[in-house]
Amino acid sequence: MAVVSSASGLLAMLNEDHPALKLHALHKLNSLVNLFWPEISTSVPTIESLYEDEEFEQRQLAALVVSKVFYYLGELNDSLSYALGAGPMFDVSEDSDYAHTLLAKALDEYASLKTKSMKKNEENANIDPRLEAIVERMLDKCISDGKYQQAMGMAVECRRLDKLEEAITRSDNVHAALSYCINLSHSFVYHREYRCEVLRLIVAIYQRLPSPDYVNICQCLMFLNEPEAVANILERLLRSSAKDDALLAFQISFDLVENEHQAFLLNVRNRLLDLKPRATSLLGHGSVLTSENGDTVSTDATAAVTQDVHMVESSQVPNGTVDPNEVAYSEKLEKLKGILSGEKSIQLTLQFLYSHNRSDLLILKTIKQSVEMRNSVCHSATICANALMHAGTTVDTFLRENLEWLSRATNWAKFSATAGLGVIHGGHLQQGRSLMAPYLPQSGAVGGGSPYSEGGALYALGLIHANHGEGIKQFLRESLQNTSSEVIQHGACLGLGLAALGTADEDIYEEVKNVLYTDSAVAGEAAGISMGLLMAGTSSEKASEMLAYAHDTQHEKIIRGLSLGIALTVYGREEEADTLIEQLTRDQDPILRYGGMYALALAYRGTANNKAIHQLLHFAVSDVSDDVRRTAVLALGFVLYSEPEQTPRIVSLLSESYNPHVRYGAALAVGISCAGTGLSEAVSLLEPLTSDVVDFVRQGALIAMAMVMIQTNESCDHRVGTFRRQLEKIILDKHEDTMSKMGAILASGILDAGGRNVTIRLLSKSKHDKITAVVGLAVFSQFWYWYPLIYFISLSFSPTAFIGLNYDLKVPRFEFISNAKPSLFEYPRPTTPPTSTSAVKLPTAVLSTSAKAKSRAKKEAEQRALAEKSSNEDASSSSGKGPKASDKDNDIMQVDNAPEKKAEAERSFEILTNPARVIPAQEKHIRFLEGSRYVPVKVAPSGFVLLRDLQPEEAEVLALTDAPSNVSSTTSGAGNPASQLGSGSSAMAIDEEPQPPQPFEYLA
């Protein structure tokens, strides 16, 4: 017989008494198990008993046979436990399906055991040492075979930090390994504490390297919230005499600022100052600090506080110097402080947004004309759209031109209109207060203005100083104390919350709490939100206090404000927030459950955590309250924004729900998570919703669509054009519902936000969450209940710019390439009037020329403004000549570029000049020119990048001079403090003037 057809003989042999027979049978079975496992499986108990028989010699062989049989039966758990029993008989390196499968199983098992024991905080609780041995053997093998990435992945999964360290240090490219590991920790480690551990390890390894990558270290440290270490690194870099180190330090600070972690940045800054005592200028700084306090307390004047500080500091620092090294150090420190406080980046952003503003006033005009006079909702929506379109550009031409129309806003509309100014001037830290001065409550004089505009102005101040409220906090606090009008309290609370976002300032908290305890609905709502903003991300016990009050009060508004506030406190805390979330989601009050949804959204923001998604989906379909369901779906957007591709798939079913609230939530979820991506699936999902039967669903879908399509132009996705036309149609349609009309107006505002130079971005370039942006969007989504909260969306706008800076933190002339067709990323073409009136048989030529004339007039006016300004500059600084000329050239070039481009065949690349607009989709096409004068310290396609000057002796040509503020300070070159003092005052002089110079208007 060639082939044995049955194993029954061998199985019978197992029942023999003689061990030799049994042994022979086992050996045979072991080799034949792949053929006869169905038969052997019936006798498994016999073989098992052999394994358990202590006297039997070859117990391990029996275990191996049993393990194999179980493997064939698909019982991998049993198979694994017997394979472990087989000890050395189980050959790990064997190249068979059996060995491979069991090894994979062993790894899985080990990883899940480790995770479980970690959760229960037991060290190595009952993990089979044999299992551990196998896993370790595997890891070692991976490392010795040079498969470092696999080893790292497994080590992270199995929570074996020791092995992880080994894998990283032994890999051939430690830097690559480390960055891989950082990626790993962000995208695959769901447990926050463990991620911290991994990051700590990474930092430790980094620091042991001969040339540590400080940029990455500091990012990790920021996540770990260790300001001390960051301060130390920065200090060391500053102390070094090399210029490059200082550049690196500046770069690090810019990167840190981008993550918008105010409390952390303040901490770093203070610690840097604490490190100072070694320096001789201790005395000077001590007085600076005290004088700062003194100043701010007594301040009532129009001059911004920070500027005072600047002046004091700059005048004092040089006095205290002895050592040239110290001079250099303190000078660098000064710059660093400027960066860390965010002022520098805000200032540069402001200049960029102002100079590159390409907003299309014609759109607004169309909206304004088509909106009915008496429809206050659309009226204020238009004001709001204007604010968003010009967010951060400081261009308020539209408002100034339409003052009478504007004055139709009354009561709360007035509040919003005033607050809108804050959005337009967002980031205008220096002049913010003077700009708002006419609207602000006058101390002492009661009833100077309407409480609505006063409240709005305070809110506007908050928006201007959002997340950088050092200078304005005090003023807002006083305003809050000095008023008893609930409208002003409302504005002041929101303003304070914004300005002191995430700082957990006890004093402010107490004051806001007092407002809350007055139990006034309007003020209480804002107070609730404000408390949340203050405590954002701190997970403090204040949450329970707020929860208790939410249970006490009768006002729905207050409960709603508080529940959002509570949600804000647990921002980013992941598992830590679970108890609170549980409390909220189990509550009887739907408003608190609704807060629970927000808590889930914010605690697990951007983690794509399965548990959170599961919970949210559960509430989205099972809660009895429509509000909760809507919010649950909406919250999915927050949880998933790090993986925008997933969202359309997950909510696609919900977007077809019979319940309009759920559909609305689905639309916004897609809008939030896919914001600024222009993702095709997202657009396809939203498209049908924009023509939904229910008006508010249309509203949500339009807004969401605008969020998705922001900065996408027609040549990228033809649907953008369709969408713009749809918006226009809705706005012009007399019979359209107010709700969707409002949505369309807001959508056009968002679509062209910030002069078409900003996008909505919830993740910084280093993949950290931008707390301000996320919080901003979360509060924004509350506009369902309270329209003024729409302005919170401006917090999530981030400029899409490449801004290169030299050692003096000035913007030098620098060119680089975008390796793509210019038309793909250019600004959308400005609308022309004929499109709206083409149906009428009017000689279009007249209209177009008039339009052209108009636009020419506008350009001229602008240029004249420029000329005006530059002549001013000439007066103040002699060195302004060069840059001004070049800049004017630039502008002219831009003007005639448009027709030229159409004529010739489109080029496949485009040369961009620093500072340039680089939209997210464009980033991958950015290349730096070889052999140019400047080399970036960190190769980043957008954001703030420090440039190393290769020809330091030559004179630098600077760009970006046509900024609304501090113009001459950037042009006046040399960074010596004395001239800064002078320039500061001159800048103030310039900015005292109104932005659009009136005298030239009628000449056009």
Place this chain on the structure above:
Amino acid sequence: MTQEVEMKEAQAPPSNSFSSASTPSTLQHLKEIASLIETGAYAKEVRRIVRAVRLTIMLRRKLKAATALAFINFALVQGSEAHAKLSAYLPKEDEHDMDVDTASSASQGFAKHALPEIEIYCYLLVLIFLIDQKRYDEAKACSSASIARLKNINRRTVDVLASRLYFYYSYSHELTNSLDEIRGNLLALHRMATLRRDELGQETLLNLLLRNYLHYNLYDQAEKLRSKAPRFEAHSNQQFCRYLFYLGKIRTIQLEYTDAKESLLQAARKAPVAARGFRIQCNKWAVIVRLLLGEIPERTVFMQKGMQKALTPYFELTNAVRIGDLELFKTVAEKFSSTFSSDRTNNLIVRLRHNVIRTGLRNISISYSRISLSDVAKKLRLDSSNPVADAESIVAKAIRDGAIDATIDHASRWMLSKETGDIYSTNEPQIAFHSRIAFCLNMHNEAVKALRFPPNSHKEKESAEKRRERQQQEQELAKHIAEDDDDDF
């Protein structure tokens, strides 16, 4: 390409001159199929590949060596291992130089497909061709080579092609009567399919294994494998039919007649109309199982279209059992013994003898209220040494089994039948009625469960092109269902 093929044909007149008109179109079809597979592989759409396989089966009758060779030259990279292997199986039509010419010129125009799907498809095509040409030994070698190649490919889009290959692999070995050689291989493949969660492959391989075991009458092992192997929702109707058939056979042998009957009837019912041979087999077994259960199959069973002739022996057998005539039974069994042994139902027919006796006994008990045991023996034509004692024991057993309602008077040596009551006064009709209703409801439920809905059909906004493609596919599928000539049972 077409020109070259024609040229080649012109020089090879005897074999395929008569089909020169159809050849180019066949090659064209094959190319279309290849592109179908390609798009399916890239888009990871298994349904396209299923369609490709279906189209191939339709083409197989037209397939010629030259066409196959031309296609292989088209689809595979010249000089690759697979190409070398496969072209060796195809006759070179005596003029090697011409062949080389076509091959080299052919290879220029085509993109170099490196897709494993295409390669596997070529194996499948050549294998089918070889089997159709009855060149079984070559088919065996070819299939073994293809299986060796398959083991190294782990792609879900290959699964459909792979399952077909498994089938022909086993089929070619069966034709050369060497099934036992590949049992180990099949087990390994089954294991692999399980690990890769290739459910279609698992299904196919499990059936092939069962067939393999049953071929050697290893019913016990077959049952053990069947019960241990993972079960899941069936993917392919054909495979499920086969599975039910094998299951029925195993259960019959293991004396679980009721279950066996259910499986066999279901298999016969589920099998496509075109698979006549398979349905005849199912019916044969089902008839025997029903006889063993003591039921008499209706006459219509034997009168089914296209089956009368094949089922004649079983019809006569049924008749013998129905009458309870042992003599007739014997003659029928002898008369058709060759048929029965080729059907491998001989051992079951031996089991039937007992049933014949019992039926006879029942007839007697209905006819006579009291009859002596010797008469019983005579009527049953028991020709043993002690017929009366035999009859006594048979009657006793029948009474105990509940086949007849009677008592034995041992002293007077006669059998007393009890009065047969009015069956309509009992629950019997109700029970029968209930079982029929349950059967209908069950059937309805299964039909509902078998309905398939295309995913996302309600919202998929299809373009005009896509709609046309889908409609074409649907028509094809409808046609295919009507013809149903997919499987060679």
